[in-house]
Amino acid sequence: MPVEFDPARDLKIAPSILSADFARLGEEVRAIEEQGCDWVHIDVMDGHFVPNITIGPDVVAALRPHCKTVMDCHLMISPADPYLEAFAKAGADIITIHAEAGPHLDRSLQYIRSLGCKAGVALNPSTPESVIEYCLDKIDMVLVMTVNPGFGGQKFLHSQLPKMERVRKMIGERPIWLQIDGGVTPETAPLARAAGVDSMVAGSAVFKGGTPQHYGENIAAIRKACA
Numbered sequence: 057m058p059v060e061f062d063p064a065r066d067l068k069i070a071p072s073i074l075s076a077d078f079a080r081l082g083e084e085v086r087a088i089e090e091q092g093c094d095w096v097h098i099d100v101m102d103g104h105f106v107p108n109i110t111i112g113p114d115v116v117a118a119l120r121p122h123c124k125t126v127m128d129c130h131l132m133i134s135p136a137d138p139y140l141e142a143f144a145k146a147g148a149d150i151i152t153i154h155a156e157a158g159p160h161l162d163r164s165l166q167y168i169r170s171l172g173c174k175a176g177v178a179l180n181p182s183t184p185e186s187v188i189e190y191c192l193d194k195i196d197m198v199l200v201m202t203v204n205p206g207f208g209g210q211k212f213l214h215s216q217l218p219k220m221e222r223v224r225k226m227i228g229e230r231p232i233w234l235q236i237d238g239g240v241t242p243e244t245a246p247l248a249r250a251a252g253v254d255s256m257v258a259g260s261a262v263f264k265g266g267t268p269q270h271y272g273e274n275i276a277a278i279r280k281a282c283a
């Protein structure tokens with residue numbers, strides 16, 4: 057489904073299916089959507105850019121019919137360009153690549169948009185926001201990583217809060233989402249919301265408990281903490 061920027065910057069909660077039951081992914085995606093999530097976050101890892109291997113385009117395509125909302129694909133792969141078309145064809149709505157994953161960020165972003173997807177750029181915790189300054193006109197989302205990518209269930213890095221504030225300032229009035237990913241809980245989410253974040257990925261904090269009712273309560277707790 058096509059996703060458009062929301063100038064009101066209402067909070068978008070994007071559960072990461074990295075913490076879902078991989079044997080029942082279709083069911084899990086339907087459950088989080090029924091329980092009030094905004095987007096579905098899909099973590100793609102290659103065992104090279106990050107020390108873990110997860111999901112490829114075939115799984116994204118298999119999930120597409122189960123997913124009524126936005127498929128937000130976070131590519132932790134290097135190189136990314138050879139696989140962008142496959143993820144677009146699989147039904148990704150947002151494709152986020154890492155600024156550290158290749159030498160031609162501007163070109164990769166143009167390529168993502170040419171495939172009909174929104175283009176996101178992720179910044180590792182050690183990467184300064186200055187790397188995106190000259191391609192802001194080609195970016196639909198900036199993802200400030202709040203953990204070192206590769207695994208779910210890590211602790212939120214408070215060191216990234218000033219970066220969120222600087223990126224929010226850099227974005228200004230541009231129609232660009234500011235997302236964070238990693239260690240988001242009802243305790244850490246309000247800090248990021250105050251720094252100007254309008255999209256939050258949460259894996260372990262949403263899927264903990266393991267039932268749809270828990271997912272609904274967990275999503276509501278994050279939303280309430282940010283209200």
Ligand SMILES: O=C(CO)[C@H](O)[C@H](O)COP(=O)(O)O
Binds near residue numbers: 203205207210
């Ligand atoms: O990109 C990611 C890891 O690289 C995941 O989206 C992230 O870790 C979410 O998991 P949690 O909320 O449990 O930290």
Ligand SMILES: [Co+2]
Binds near residue numbers: 072130
């Ligand atoms: Co992610």
